[in-house]
Amino acid sequence: MGRLSGYVRTGVTHPEEAPLLREAVTLLFDGKTEAEATRWLASRGMLTPRGNTFRREVLHRLLANPRLAGLDESGKPIEGWDERVLEPDVFHRLQKLFEERSEKRGKSRDAHHYLVTGGCALCDECAHSMVGSRAHAEAPPSYKCDDCGKTRINADRLEDFVVEHVLAELLKPGARQRLEKLECDIEAEVARLKEHIEGAAERDASIGDLYGRGLIVKAAFLAAQKASKEDVRVSKLRLKQLEQMTDLPIGDVHDLVAWWRTASHAAKKGLVLLEVEHVRVGRAQGSQDPEKRVLIDWRQPTS
Template sequence: MKTLSNPRMAGLDSEGSPIEGFGETVLTPDEQQALLEARTVIRGEPAQRRESYDYLLTKGIADCDGCAYDLAGGRVHAEAAPGYRCLPPTEHRPSCGAIRMDADRLETAVAEQVLADMLRPGRHEELLRLQRDAGEEAERLARHIDGAEARFAALKAVRDQMLPDAFKAAEKATKNDVAAARTRLRFLQQIISVPLSDPHDVVAWWNAAPRASQRALILLSVTKVHVLASGSGRGHDPHKRIRIDWRNS
């Protein structure tokens, strides 16, 4: 069982990234993870608690350059460092499962490019404009949320004139609308809080900024981060494994 716990049995290197051209493997990465967990139980060892990790580039920010499926955060096994991967394909998931990259390498490379992008001529002014647009949208959403009580009252006033199912559907839609508006407002508030007055100050701010604020700056600057396969020597330089679509409007 110890031999099977070697990452190469699943075609992975020591960082949990697929080895290009490795060929047929004994196990899939998921099967090896299940094996490691079973080994812990058999040996009577307490399950090692995984340290929680707040992934910076999940929720649609980063995808697999090969199949365009969004990357997920996870670990190859309990002792492994956090990483990103393209999930294995299933009947309902058109992913390829071929991309894997250490979280520290990917997130650092993206952050460096985002911060460097702010220093390009004209880019700072463009980001300030996007931030002002976010502020205006936040004001509109705040007014929309404040008016929710009046909309609920108006809906209840005509309840007797509606079919029960129609009223329930309208009430649910109104609640969902308010919930979505609040989620969007929280995101916009994170963007507004980024100190863009001097782009050089943002570098110092980044190192101590909350994760949500860092993510907001990335989303202000980027529409998508594409992660490439590690072949052709690209694995040595994380910057050569990413391709960024920059936000212009």
């Protein structure tokens, strides 16, 4: 994991970045928007650890990270975290402010259920996931790269393109047999992940035993605990995604087009994720045509 803005290393604040972030938070408490706070940081020459100029979304994710206040995901103080960019009470006040502003923004937009989020849609520029987003409160839903931010595409345009090609694939000879094999692959991976997640407690106990017997130092013990927690988190996210792809009403593949018209969003998303490994989206470069910007990687059975 890379360095967190505001810190030189874990628990040690950056002498230049930390004061700037505290001042940016003060601006938010004084009624400034996140965009204004972002521009203020840029005017002070502050960059991300990767050397990029801060964007509003990047600043928001940073300020919503509990580690900025030396807290873990459950809100408890992290052992050995000696210095903090924000004090816990300030961090909690900030999260409440974010919630209040989010509620106000939410009233001006209709919800959109994105079809290829969760790691399916990728930016072809930097290979990172694309997320659901809107350019502003009144803008139509779109997808944008969650890392470089350079790639964006209208959600309806992308999803209509993907659905059209998925349904076309389902009409090809042998589609039903291929889907059944894919479901078997997914079910096998679901079983492996469940077993892996269930074994986390035993693995953590083994790590604790090694530390208790003095066979590993404290730093190694804490690092192993952290790695185990992250592994379980990623495994649970993957499991949740895979479980959307099982128990689909495949039946006669020719009926799926009619089924699609009345299926729930969850079922549609499950079928798309079963068929599609990734949807790679290129930058517009003067054309909004998905045929010129989008490439679908189809999921292939392992046997």
